[in-house]
Amino acid sequence: AQSVTQLGSHVSVSEGALVLLRCNYSSSVPPYLFWYVQYPNQGLQLLLKYTSAATLVKGINGFEAEFKKSETSFHLTKPSAHMSDAAEYFCAVKGGGGADGLTFGKGTHLIIQP
Amino acid sequence: NAGVTQTPKFQVLKTGQSMTLQCAQDMNHEYMSWYRQDPGMGLRLIHYSVGAGITDQGEVPNGYNVSRSTTEDFPLRLLSAAPSQTSVYFCASRGGYNEQFFGPGTRLTVL
Numbered sequence: 694a695q696s697v698t699q700l701g702s703h704v705s706v707s708e709g710a711l712v713l714l715r716c717n718y719s720s721s722v723p724p725y726l727f728w729y730v731q732y733p734n735q736g737l738q739l740l741l742k743y744t745s746a747a748t749l750v751k752g753i754n755g756f757e758a759e760f761k762k763s764e765t766s767f768h769l770t771k772p773s774a775h776m777s778d779a780a781e782y783f784c785a786v787k788g789g790g791g792a793d794g795l796t797f798g799k800g801t802h803l804i805i806q807p
Numbered sequence: 808n809a810g811v812t813q814t815p816k817f818q819v820l821k822t823g824q825s826m827t828l829q830c831a832q833d834m835n836h837e838y839m840s841w842y843r844q845d846p847g848m849g850l851r852l853i854h855y856s857v858g859a860g861i862t863d864q865g866e867v868p869n870g871y872n873v874s875r876s877t878t879e880d881f882p883l884r885l886l887s888a889a890p891s892q893t894s895v896y897f898c899a900s901r902g903g904y905n906e907q908f909f910g911p912g913t914r915l916t917v918l
Contacts, residue, residue: 702847725905736897737850737909744905783849787905794840794865794899795907797849 695720695786699798707806712756712771714801716784719765724786726767727795728758731781740782743767754778779805809833811910813898819916820888828883828913830898836908838901839881843867843894844912850897856881888917 700715718724726743741752748760758769767784781802785795814829832839840855842865852865856875870892872884885892895914899907 697849727906729909736911739906739908742906785850794842794852794855795850795905797842797851799847799849 695724695796697784697786697796697798699782699784699801701801702799703802703804705804705806706774708776709773712769712774712778712803714769714782714784714803716758716767716769716798717765718767718784718786720786726758726760727785727787728752728756728767728769729783729785730754731783731800733780737783740769774803774805776805776807779803811898811900811908813896813910813913815913816911817914819918820885821918822889824888825884825886826888828885828896828898828915830881830883830910831879832881832898832900832908833879834900834902834908835878836900836902837878839875840865840899840901840907841871841873841881841883842897842899844897845894853883853896885915890917893917 696719698717728740729737730740731737740756741750743750743760751757756771781800783800784798811832837858841853842850844850851867854873856862862873893916895912897912898910901907
């Protein structure tokens, strides 16, 4: 079984500041890890994914995440926040193969202050 | 290539009514799934299917029924709607590296 913990249901940063959204996971097998973004009244869009290749993963819109096995973390970062980054962000894990679906964190609402 | 489509976008039901949420994908993915999204809960897996004729339960299956007669379609049925089923429902299909593609969602209110 796997689980995901996202620290902070709301994160507020100033425009131009560093964005850091935290995600810790537990998995009994090597995981696949994902970050999704959800804009208001829309579906989920994949930002980036970790699939056991490079530990530093680059995604769309300038986001990246680093897989740290020793810390069981997959934190999402962006060097400089834009107003358009305001959205809900979800970390998700899938434990290896098998037919089960993704396990999602509860989400972090990112607020960008002008 | 439309990806994953869902209908309707919005629905209001009365307690006890039944309805079917439609989901279709044109990516020839074998794996499809349904999630519900509730405030502060993230997304939770309701049912999934690994191919035509094969379905299984996820984390929160009670009150929902699914079938998979074709690769493209994966409808979700509510047999007797309850207020606790008020939620936003997302259908997804899975491609390589377990990447899931989500539909735009159906916002359901049960009165």
